[in-house]
Amino acid sequence: MSTYLVQLLAGLGSAAVLFLVASGLTLIFGALRIVNFAHGSLYMVGAFVSVSLADAIGFGNAEFWIVLLLASLAVTAVGVAMEVSVLRLIYGQSLLTQLLVTFAFVLIIGGVVRAIYGSQPRVTETPPFLQGSVTIIDRQFPVYQFFLMALAVAVAIALWLMLYRTGLGRMVRAAVSDPELLALSGVNVSRLFTSVFALGCFFAGLAGAAVAPLGSVSLGIDISVILKAFVVVVIGGLGSIGGAFVGAILIGVADSFGILWFPETSLAIVFAVLVVVLMLRPQGLFGRAES
Numbered sequence: 001m002s003t004y005l006v007q008l009l010a011g012l013g014s015a016a017v018l019f020l021v022a023s024g025l026t027l028i029f030g031a032l033r034i035v036n037f038a039h040g041s042l043y044m045v046g047a048f049v050s051v052s053l054a055d056a057i058g059f060g061n062a063e064f065w066i067v068l069l070l071a072s073l074a075v076t077a078v079g080v081a082m083e084v085s086v087l088r089l090i091y092g093q094s095l096l097t098q099l100l101v102t103f104a105f106v107l108i109i110g111g112v113v114r115a116i117y118g119s120q121p122r123v124t125e126t127p128p129f130l131q132g133s134v135t136i137i138d139r140q141f142p143v144y145q146f147f148l149m150a151l152a153v154a155v156a157i158a159l160w161l162m163l164y165r166t167g168l169g170r171m172v173r174a175a176v177s178d179p180e181l182l183a184l185s186g187v188n189v190s191r192l193f194t195s196v197f198a199l200g201c202f203f204a205g206l207a208g209a210a211v212a213p214l215g216s217v218s219l220g221i222d223i224s225v226i227l228k229a230f231v232v233v234v235i236g237g238l239g240s241i242g243g244a245f246v247g248a249i250l251i252g253v254a255d256s257f258g259i260l261w262f263p264e265t266s267l268a269i270v271f272a273v274l275v276v277v278l279m280l281r282p283q284g285l286f287g288r289a290e291s
Helices: 002-032 039-057 061-085 095-117 143-165 167-177 179-184 189-214 221-236 241-261 263-280
Strands: 133-136 139-142
Touching (some): 002 039, 139 143, 167 179, 241 263
16 A cells, blocks of 8 residues: 555656646647757756756755755756847648657757756755655655655646736737737737747746756756656646646656566556547547647
8 A cells, every 4th residue: 555655746746747748748839839859958957957056055044045046047048048049930831840840959959958067867865854755654755756746736726827917928828819919009919928938948947947856967867857748748738737737747657667667668558548548538637629
């Protein structure tokens, strides 16, 4: 019994990281209608930058929050540079064009990270106030995993409040429905899109920085996380933050139990969940069917 309970909690911890990545991904798609395959690369940058910052200033209780913020802002700056220089030129273009351009950024960012950090994995420590574990029946479960769950819930609440209780949220939802009409009302849609893209990149960087203390940070973590994040976004419904939250839980838990039961084919379990959901609701759990 304790094994399954710990595995469930581990799945929820993984779901928290997936939601942080998928929330930015689905926010960008919902407002800008662009599929950003380089979102996982921004997550990787956040992880590596957090390791560098931790080495430079330490990873104490106060420094931990500073590292999270600075790494997230650094990724935001990289994302804004991408959006302003290239990505805004392909808004409204075909899906193939978007995938090719954003995949080019995957290769570019991967090459830059390799040149700076090399190919060896990097590790960092857990901050003192999040070290240790909690006893679950007869098993130990890391405290840091509970922090990740709390962080994901806090981000979900903050995003909901932003989208449905602020003027910026109203403009974002209007941009999703009719960007041309929003532009005619006097709103600088281009600047709004950049702001939304920056926010999505901030969450990618936050996810990378937050996951760094869990283990080693290495090249390739971008591909593994972006595949699952896309599955989360599709399951939840394109553009739905609530859907991304539920989808992350489904995929995180499915992947966790898949590792327990079918360690050689755990990724197949993730895509099996995707197939089942799309068979029942082709538009995703919280998506809207095209009229």
